[in-house]
Amino acid sequence: MRRPALPRTDGGRLLLLLALATAVTVFTATVPLLRDWFDLRVYYGTVTTWVHDGGRVYDYRVPGTPYGFTYPPFAAVVMLPMALVGPRTAIAAALLLNLAALAVSLRVLTGPAWRRYGWYGVGLAACGLALFEPLRDTVSFGQVNLVLLALVLTDCALLSGGRAARWAGVGIGLAAAIKLTPALFIGLLLV
Structure with a gap:
């Protein structure tokens, strides 16, 4: 299209x-x-x-x-x-x-x-x-903080919208692989 x-x-x-x-x-x-x-x-x-x-x-x-x-x-x-x-x-x-x-x-x-x-x-x-x-x-x-923020927020938006559930966690996982601090959001995936 x-x-x-x-x-x-x-x-x-x-x-x-x-x-x-x-x-x-x-x-x-x-x-x-x-x-x-x-x-x-x-x-x-x-x-x-x-x-x-x-x-x-x-x-x-x-x-x-x-x-x-x-x-x-x-x-x-x-x-x-x-x-x-x-x-x-x-x-x-x-x-x-x-x-x-x-x-x-x-x-x-x-x-x-x-x-x-x-x-x-x-x-x-x-x-x-x-x-x-x-x-x-x-x-x-x-710094890479804004890129990590964009990855985590995009993932959170996917989760909250109920869309693309099979991709849930990819943004948080990538962010955590780059810097350990975003790994805290893995708890969000468990909830």
Whole structure:
């Protein structure tokens, strides 16, 4: 089944939303550099050392610090594509991935509002929320928290809606395989 083409008015809204998302991405990439993409540098250094230098995942340390990779091994496997790109491209990809995860999370959390305001309203809200400090810190550290949130929320929405019961737990399972904290939501599956 084909999706209908966007009406002309939606094309203008889409361009405006893309311009706003670009401005928010540039702001987030340049203003809060106090964090200097620290967590992303840990992930990037780990996978590039592992792939290109034959190092071990848990031996890598960010130069000048005692900090290294602490996530489960599956997380390193998921982050392997970073070894194929440079650090600036990894940062850009992380920014876009976090913004997309924020949009997915908003879509799940704003069910009735989505129906009322549509993709445009939720997109504007995502751009606005991306400017708040907790989200900016997640982004400026280069953390995976928003992606994990999107996985857990999507799974919870599937469970609460009674849809796709055979897929129940996949999002929580993936999130827990990347970082152990979301494993707390396995209790939700048992309930």
